[in-house]
Amino acid sequence: MTPLVPPALPAARELVAPALRAAVGLLDPVTRRVAAYHLGWADHEGRPADAGGKALRPALAVLSARAAGAPPDLPSAAAVELVHAFSLLHDDIMDGDRVRRHRPAAWTLFGRSEAILAGDALLALAGELLAAAGTPGHAAAAHSLSAATRRLIAGQAMDLEFERRAEVGLEECLRMSADKTGALLACSCAIGALAAGAPPALPQALAAFGAEAGLAFQLVDDLLGIWGSPETTGKPVLSDLRARKKTLPVVAALTGGTPAGARLAGLLAGPGPLAEYELREAARLVEDAGGRAWAEAEAKHRLDVAQRHLADAVLPPSVRTEFLDIAAFITARDH
């Protein structure tokens, strides 16, 4: 069964929209246009559009403030979304991904240099929003967000390195995903409480929840990258295998010591692009080698651990429920 979209997501999206627009409005006209397209509120020509993300990170940041008994903190809710948007912009260039959320990736329309600059600008704006808020809590929030950004970059660097390597271990692949996806989600869960000046135990527990839920999310995302439909993922079918990405289910399959895993390794090591029938064969081999079952079980396990971390935190029951609803939603099989 598919959980419904938790109302916290569209609410957060609406809440941060004016702050994001005001921030992007500070940019020069060229960079502003790339950023507005990438953030989904403009088309290629600058005409209004509605193609944004689900505002997962702002929603978590808003809940994080509420967990500390504080009202939503716009600078931190907008800043985590800006860092997320920055990372997608640059990742698409590095990975050569041409499609993002059912639309051409920004770099394919505006050029690589323009997309690099727009990413740089979004990262700078995130820091600017928190610095402008100026409280000690916002300095702690900025510190946490910078450190998360550093880990996000480390994860992407590892991911790129994996593509050039024949053998990748499951442990290092989990570490890569924890950096690339878990760190910013952990920060999003903690940043509102940090901005509100909550005592350390609360943001720590929230960050631990976010890190584990983030890993569960990445595992599900990796599963969808192989077995999800293009309507769901917004990307071409089997695109992760096409790019020979060392995602978690693939690495679990390759390192499981099964005959199917060995055949998969042979298939992925071949020269030139994989044909359609080879992509379908690769997906079957990941499943036969146990990669799919492992990833499904691991996602469930991480979600359990996330829930236990949240159980350790002292926060209003309604906020706890909303955190759990979001975690369930992002790890449901068809998002």
Next chain:
Amino acid sequence: MTPLVPPALPAARELVAPALRAAVGLLDPVTRRVAAYHLGWADHEGRPADAGGKALRPALAVLSARAAGAPPDLPSAAAVELVHAFSLLHDDIMDGDRVRRHRPAAWTLFGRSEAILAGDALLALAGELLAAAGTPGHAAAAHSLSAATRRLIAGQAMDLEFERRAEVGLEECLRMSADKTGALLACSCAIGALAAGAPPALPQALAAFGAEAGLAFQLVDDLLGIWGSPETTGKPVLSDLRARKKTLPVVAALTGGTPAGARLAGLLAGPGPLAEYELREAARLVEDAGGRAWAEAEAKHRLDVAQRHLADAVLPPSVRTEFLDIAAFITARDH
């Protein structure tokens, strides 16, 4: 006559080195290696090297703190250098520049993606250093640095756009240089006073000084890009004209309404790469069209304006002298 290197520069370089190394030490191994190479303290293989920049921005940041009667502030002095390094890393990729400070540009050795990530990481580290310091003064410093970064990005976006455009006005070219070079130098001159919590008048006057001195510096840099020797610039001879860059002397020549300017426009509009004899001809035409004389006069004028801004500031006489020594040094004809 060439002024000697002001002692504030090597002193600042030594002062910030440990802070920079500690910050870069936080990065993942791949990104750390690219950053260490780009910052000049390691070679391509990670062996110790000594090829760093002149630490102009940290020196200005240190003087800025002293102007406010405060000791040097390491986070802000290191942060301005990190933002400068980030911008050079990304600019070299966008501009396709293969040489930086007499060495191969980082992207040519480590790859474009790795250099993009290293730039991202240096920008994130700059924010992290200031957020970690955590005082209200450092929030003001972070705000100023983020805004300067935004202008630096705007300047680079404009610069890229100029390359695709046939006609560029002198006013917009000056605005581009003020953004691309002036903004970060202005911030460097103000950031130490901001971090120290000085009343607004001081950082404002110091920023105004830095903005004008920065423009003078860019004008001289543009002159060297045409008439400087490779030993001085660390780049191949005539590389700016080779890349058809719309630098200030070139735009002044093109927009001056002279026959030489018209011939220059025709030469630069031609298809394919310019031959060596055409590059020398182009340099001659910039001079005949008055571009060289205009840039020299404009640099002198901007330096005068910078000095007047500094005269408005209340600061210890020895600090004023050091600021002026640095301004004279960076606008001397052979640096």
